[in-house]
Amino acid sequence: MRTTILVVSMLMFTMGLGVAADGPETFYSYVDSSICARLMLGPITQERIECSQDTSKNGDSPALVRLSNNMVLEVNKHKMVKPLVGGFANVTGTTKVKAGKIKLESAEPVEVGDIPAGDPARQLLDVRNFRASETVYNQVRHALAMMPYISEFDFISFTMNGDTVILTGWTVRLTNRQEAYNRVKVVEGVGAIVNNIEVLPMGRNDMNVRAGARARLQQHLSRYFWGSGSDIKIIVKNGRIILLGTVSTEGDKNLANIQCNQVPGAFHVFNLLRVEKG
């Protein structure tokens, strides 16, 4: 039952069926960064908290994730919540669901223990709700990895909440958003799908930044690039570069950062590359 309510509320959010609240409302939220809210929607893990804090420290704008339904909300008063990034808050404000925004009135930090037992907000804090069948997880992962139009400029991630798949990430092609949904839909064991994949703008400056970043990375870190794809993903949005994927060493991660920072037209680099363990 709890899962059903959660799924219905997620679907309502995705389909834009929600309506703006009449007045201010108060709810528990995780204070995230915009990038990590998009990349890691789902359980609040240590990796996510570090992601939120690092990207926020490097200039990414804060975002609120409503704990009862995973809804991501952009905030109007960054200063009010920026010090709380990586933690939880009880916020009051007027939400505009379709626009994914909240007009904040107040934000008070809270500890997990402050959230009452049985409160819907607790569901998303319990990582056990996000454990999924390993077989289903691997099939979803395989289906997404094999998408033909995925390039080095796309990164589609996903989280499982029971049999619900939450698709997140960024793509430069509209077709990938639908294709990801279609491929996951036919995986046996998948119930509902929440499609939060963002289609990126294709402005002239962003295209130049993409080309420039790829050229530099291909020149200096060529072993991560192969025929039709790459291990390093270059997400570019409004002049900001987000580096994703896995590299072998800390040195390669730093080199990628240095190279991308030299790309003309790039305002900032968020280096979220992972380093291979062991």
Added chain:
Amino acid sequence: MSRGNNSSLRSLFWCGAALVPLLLMAACAPATQETVTVSGTEVHVMPAGQEHSGFLGDYSQLQPQPDLENTTAYVNRDEQKNLHHYLAIIIDPVQVYVATDDDPSLLEDRGKGAITNYFKLAMANAVVDAFAIVDEPGPLTLRLRTALVGVDIGDEAPANELPEGAEPLNRSINIGEVGLEMELVDSVTGERIAAAVNRTTLGEPAEIGSTRFAQVERYDAAQEIIDGWAAALRDFLDEAHELSEEEAQRAIESYRPYGGIQ
């Protein structure tokens, strides 16, 4: 050797040097390539006795495609320059080559425009969710060049039974035996990334006798052909984007989602 002799030799050398490219161009050009201008727009004539129109220049790279019927194609597999690396596309105006024995001056601008505009729109609709459609060359941008080859100019088009707003053409245009030549090039360097020639023909007339042929039932066959070419273009792009076995293996190994607890 005297100064005068040197000068004559230099003149002879430069004359020769200038002639070589001209001779080479003449040798490489398709026989009797003819282009006429009708009402300000170019119409090409299919060269006599040639398999190809000459639109693509070099046809030597094209190979039969087992998965695409009646199609020969080339896809650049270079790591730096392959279709996977392009995100946007410029769709050039469609070129028209009339059949060798046709008088190109009989092809009206209105008729040519009706076909080429419809085809360009059909191609845009076919690719728009995979490639951003843009007007200017730039990085990560392809240029799509296409030509309809062997367009046949028919008899007087029947004017009756046309819907309101649909102007009849003076002469109908038959595309039942038309072939399609296309090329994708890097929009900045002009380097060829892919090319294809499709020779699927209907084997029966597919006439167009009105500027708004898509609204007229008796021209449905022509509309279907054009829609089919647009769909074939998308099939070609989809096919070229499929991962090889090796690439698929690497993609699966490489793909590790963020978030979650798996």
